[in-house]
Amino acid sequence: MKQPLFDVEINQMRDFSKSKLLPQAVAAEIRKLIIEGVWSPGMQMPGELELTEQLGVSRGTLRAALEELIAQGYVVRRHGVGTFIHQRPLITNNLHINSSVAEMIKSMGMRPGCIELEISIEDGSEQVLAELDIHTGIEVIVIKRVRTANDKPVIYSVDYMDPALLKHGKKPLTIQELRSLLCVEDASLYNILDHRLGVHVDHALAEIKPIKADELLVKKLSIHPDSVLLRIRQIDYTKEGLPVMVSTEYHVAEISTHYIYRKR
Numbered sequence: 001m002k003q004p005l006f007d008v009e010i011n012q013m014r015d016f017s018k019s020k021l022l023p024q025a026v027a028a029e030i031r032k033l034i035i036e037g038v039w040s041p042g043m044q045m046p047g048e049l050e051l052t053e054q055l056g057v058s059r060g061t062l063r064a065a066l067e068e069l070i071a072q073g074y075v076v077r078r079h080g081v082g083t084f085i086h087q088r089p090l091i092t093n094n095l096h097i098n099s100s101v102a103e104m105i106k107s108m109g110m111r112p113g114c115i116e117l118e119i120s121i122e123d124g125s126e127q128v129l130a131e132l133d134i135h136t137g138i139e140v141i142v143i144k145r146v147r148t149a150n151d152k153p154v155i156y157s158v159d160y161m162d163p164a165l166l167k168h169g170k171k172p173l174t175i176q177e178l179r180s181l182l183c184v185e186d187a188s189l190y191n192i193l194d195h196r197l198g199v200h201v202d203h204a205l206a207e208i209k210p211i212k213a214d215e216l217l218v219k220k221l222s223i224h225p226d227s228v229l230l231r232i233r234q235i236d237y238t239k240e241g242l243p244v245m246v247s248t249e250y251h252v253a254e255i256s257t258h259y260i261y262r263k264r
Contacts, residue, residue, distance in 0.1 A: 024065070029055075044081075044082050103188065117143075117182055118145075119178060122140060133243050140160045141178075142158065156220045159247045169197040173192075173196065201244055213227045235247075
């Protein structure tokens with residue numbers, strides 16, 4: 001008996017029959033399965049008939065969703081064979097989609113982790129205070145982490161936030177509680193902001209630059225002194241354009257690929 005190429009159950013997908021933006025909603029659900037590692041690189045997706053029945057949408061809607069995912073680099077079609085989850089290097093980051101580090105690592109079927117975590121309240125630089133639009137006080141929350149993929153250090157990140165954010169939700173967070181939440185293996189600041197504090201990051205502006213690793217980064221990431229890293233400095237914003245977080249990430253270049261989908 002022929003073994004199925006794709007053995008992941010999909011009957012827990014949401015019913016999109018009442019969604020106003022069907023292709024986008026379907027694409028978002030499939031993208032979530034890929035990012036979370038439920039559907040791993042190289043796996044063949046179920047056929048159109050099976051997916052349309054499970055999702056309760058038309059073939060036209062499904063095809064539009066798949067076209068979006070193809071454009072974003074998540075899936076690829078092989079003529080006469082089927083649609084497959086895209087094969088990628090160890091870590092990839094689609095630069096027009098703002099994913100967390102944990103999501104990015106999960107999308108490649110790797111196990112995200114953190115081997116170093118420091119949280120403090122410090123005086124912010126003039127630049128950071130201006131970027132966070134802080135006018136009362138000079139203190140910021142500073143979160144420093146060494147992120148791992150299958151226990152290998154791959155990213156060193158430094159995040160800055162306004163301390164007032166911790167009081168934003170129905171149940172304010174203390175620094176100690178924030179530390180406990182971030183100690184979870186695949187913890188995401190985006191999830192904590194969204195689900196615990198009710199602060200949703202809508203978009204971000206990022207600057208990408210190759211840099212040579214200094215002594216601190218060589219030590220943090222266990223890399224060669226002559227290594228080149230990709231530095232991503234980013235400001236996250238709410239839908240209303242309010243700054244939420246300023247982040248600087250240092251990615252080990254040899255195992256990190258960043259790409260942009262460009263269309264004429």
